[in-house]
Amino acid sequence: MNKKHIGAAEWKKSSLSSVNGNCVEVAVLDGGRTGVRDSKERSGPVLVFTREEWGIFIGAIKKDGLRL
Known part of the structure; x- marks a missing residue:
């Protein structure tokens, strides 16, 4: 994956992000x-x-009761 493809991606920040x-x-x-x-x-x-890998990560977060 090159930087051009990564930079052109649509990045999203969580609505739960910290104000700092x-x-x-x-x-x-x-x-x-x-x-x-x-x-x-x-x-x-x-x-x-x-x-x-991403599915395993998200599954572990949900299992532990954390919010995304």
């Missing part, structure tokens, strides 16, 4: 992958997860 800016943004990327980045460092590194 401590939050992440998430985007659906090519191939069904999910990108996660620090909203304060938009040109910084991006974590990329496969559909399976």
Whole structure:
């Protein structure tokens, strides 16, 4: 995945984000992958997860009763 494709993605910030800016943004990327980045460092590194990895992560959050 190159930076051009990642930069062109539609990034979304959680409506539960902190007013002090401590939050992440998430985007659906090519191939069904999910990108996660620090909203304060938009040109910084991006974590990329496969559909399976992202599903496991979201499942674990829901299992623990956390809100997204």
